Amino acid sequence: MLRFCKNCGLLVPHDARSCPQCGAPVPPAACTAPQQGPVQPLYDTPDRDEDAAVTAMSQSATTAALILFAIPLVGLVLSLVWSFGGTRNPARQRLARAYLIRTAVVAVAFAVFLLVGALVLSAVLHAGLTYYYANPYFW
Template sequence: YGRDAAADDAAVPALSSWATLGALLLFAVPVAGFLFSLAWSFGFTKNPARRRLAQAYLIRTLLVAVVAALLLFWVAVSSVLTLSVTPYPYY
């Protein structure tokens, strides 16, 4: 409440290149990476730069999941509509 968000942003040191690479490689592991990104996003790390990286990765993962779900829904609906509109073949 009394804290200034801009002051918090300025005080956060960046992760080293190797720490960032290690975190991104960990995030690439399907289940463990998602669990670590959830845990680090919600404060199970003391490093604020790692928390922000995990939050950014989690947001990206959720956006990709939503886009993939919408595409899958679109393909499923279009295939059902295509099958239902196809005329009955006359033999």
């Protein structure tokens, strides 16, 4: 980095604090160098995802967890326990929460299925009884 004295124009040595010819103070080299502030990336900062800090579970551990979840009642209890602090592994907790959400979605879908089925069955039965009462001597 070449610096010149602002007083006399002499080329000043790199490490000099004052001009060797006229003695005028020379700003330190750091001031003439580009500002060395924190480097700001030009690209967009990646999304802050807390999942990024979670180390993924191994293939075998994930498979074992899913098999355990598949056991009736035991799997539901296990997913509940793991979801609410029963494990120190954040990846396992994440998996348990995902399974709980999946279970809730399936339960709602099944409930809707049962409701529609019950309504259809009720309508059919009602129609049959109505036909029976209207034609009591049919049978």
